[in-house]
Amino acid sequence: MATVTMTVNGKSRTGEAEGRTLLVSFLREELNLTGTHVGCDTSQCGACVVHVNGEAVKACTMFAQEADGAEVSTIEGQANADGSLNTIQQAFQDHHGLQCGFCTPGMVMSAAALLKDNPKPSEQEIRNYLQGNICRCTGYHNIVKAIMAASGQDVSAVAAE
Amino acid sequence: MYDFDFEKPSTIDEAVAALSSEGAQALGGGQTLIPTLKQRLNMPEKLVSLTGIAEMKGVSSDGGTMKIGGGTTHGTVAKEAKGSFAGLAKLASLIGDPAVRNRGTIGGSLANNDPAACYPSACMATGATIRTNSREIAADDFFDGLFTTALEEGEIIVGVDFPVPEASDYQKFEQPASRFPLVGVFVAKHGDRVGVAVTGAGEDGVFRWTEAEEALAGNFSADAVSGLSHSADGLISDLHGTAEYRAHLIGVLTKRAVAAAS
Numbered sequence: 001m002a003t004v005t006m007t008v009n010g011k012s013r014t015g016e017a018e019g020r021t022l023l024v025s026f027l028r029e030e031l032n033l034t035g036t037h038v039g040c041d042t043s044q045c046g047a048c049v050v051h052v053n054g055e056a057v058k059a060c061t062m063f064a065q066e067a068d069g070a071e072v073s074t075i076e077g078q079a080n081a082d083g084s085l086n087t088i089q090q091a092f093q094d095h096h097g098l099q100c101g102f103c104t105p106g107m108v109m110s111a112a113a114l115l116k117d118n119p120k121p122s123e124q125e126i127r128n129y130l131q132g133n134i135c136r137c138t139g140y141h142n143i144v145k146a147i148m149a150a151s152g153q154d155v156s157a158v159a160a161e
Numbered sequence: 162m163y164d165f166d167f168e169k170p171s172t173i174d175e176a177v178a179a180l181s182s183e184g185a186q187a188l189g190g191g192q193t194l195i196p197t198l199k200q201r202l203n204m205p206e207k208l209v210s211l212t213g214i215a216e217m218k219g220v221s222s223d224g225g226t227m228k229i230g231g232g233t234t235h236g237t238v239a240k241e242a243k244g245s246f247a248g249l250a251k252l253a254s255l256i257g258d259p260a261v262r263n264r265g266t267i268g269g270s271l272a273n274n275d276p277a278a279c280y281p282s283a284c285m286a287t288g289a290t291i292r293t294n295s296r297e298i299a300a301d302d303f304f305d306g307l308f309t310t311a312l313e314e315g316e317i318i319v320g321v322d323f324p325v326p327e328a329s330d331y332q333k334f335e336q337p338a339s340r341f342p343l344v345g346v347f348v349a350k351h352g353d354r355v356g357v358a359v360t361g362a363g364e365d366g367v368f369r370w371t372e373a374e375e376a377l378a379g380n381f382s383a384d385a386v387s388g389l390s391h392s393a394d395g396l397i398s399d400l401h402g403t404a405e406y407r408a409h410l411i412g413v414l415t416k417r418a419v420a421a422a423s
Contacts, residue, residue, distance in 0.1 A: 002167065018164050019164055019165045019166050019207075020162045020165060022195075041199065042196055043192065043195075043260075046258070046260065049260055055236070055263040056259055056260045056263060057260050057264050058260045058261065058264070061191060061192055061195045061196065061261075061264065062191060062195070062264060063167060063188075063195075063208075063210075065167045065210075066169070066191075066210060066212060068169070110259070113259065114259075129259055131258040131259070131340075132258025132260050133258075
């Protein structure tokens with residue numbers, strides 16, 4: 001066991017981790033931040049995407065001790081200071097970018113990483129960026145639409161109502 | 162996953178020392194190793210993370226050489242090589258997905274030498290040099306069959322030096338579920354030396370297609386290779402494609418790579 005300290009959503013958090021403890025297990029079980037989901041546990045589905053030092057990573061495929069000293073952002077830190085949904089989250093709601101919601105934390109975190117690098121992505125760029133995020137409900141159209149809308153772009157050309 | 166001790170040294174010397182103990186193994190970005198550990202296919206007593214070593218990260222140019230630290234992520238390679246080394250930037254930008262590219266490293270990929278990994282083809286086609294903590298190894302001498310390399314126990318890839326080609330391209334025929342190449346072909350032109358390297362297809366891993374290299378050396382155009390066909394001997398046959406299918410893809414992808422090279 002080692003003591004691990006990281007800044008999570010702006011607050012310094014400390015907990016215990018074994019060598020094999022995954023970042024996602026540390027967040028969920030040690031820090032009780034259960035918004036980050038474990039879907040496949042094989043780094044394919046993207047439900048566990050968080051940001052480590054500003055970059056999107058799959059928290060199921062990184063050890064907690066690797067994030068010692070890092071800045072970590074999770075879905076719990078995305079809402080505005082007054083508790084209202086941020087632009088991306090609101091756009092997911094407005095455009096029905098979720099059904100069961102299981103993949104949504106990862107989708108929102110991937111979308112945030114994309115828009116940080118590329119503030120006005122094309123539909124194709126959004127679809128390419130979401131290659132590592134799997135949603136089994138929506139067929140992706142409304143997710144793509146939500147991300148287009150969150151970037152301030154017209155969504156009328158995006159397929160499917 | 163079985164438990165193990167975890168160390169994260171900040172210098173190459175510390176990492177080499179940490180790896181000298183029995184049962185220790187290096188950890189790059191972990192995008193292959195962690196799934197392997199989860200399946201209990203591997204049980205190291207200690208993992209030595211190489212991600213905290215600043216001197217092993219980043220991309221720099223030195224004359225006609227692009228020097229890439231072994232701990233540099235695919236995402237960084239894709240960004241940094243864009244513009245000056247188009248084929249490598251494209252190769253890196255097609256690995257896995259964005260989150261995987263933010264963790265996986267070039268050194269980790271080369272040390273693993275998956276027969277369908279992308280980077281080995283770029284190293285072979287350009288005649289890159291793999292730098293370790295103790296020596297330099299030419300790409301032609303580095304890859305040694307499936308998941309096997311010239312690396313000794315405890316030896317670390319600290320960087321890779323690529324002679325930057327005048328023109329290059331990478332063509333990847335993706336196996337759609339894994340996004341690994343069913344066949345990938347990297348073409349690089351340095352004056353009249355042309356390198357053509359193939360990944361995903363060989364039973365012994367990455368290899369150079371010397372017949373195509375010779376044809377392209379005098380005439381760097383898709384026409385120069387249109388009459389050539391690669392033999393199916395020694396190629397992989399599996400449920401995704403027969404050896405004959407892969408042989409055909411090698412010819413098609415080589416032509417496409419030459420036509421697209423920039």
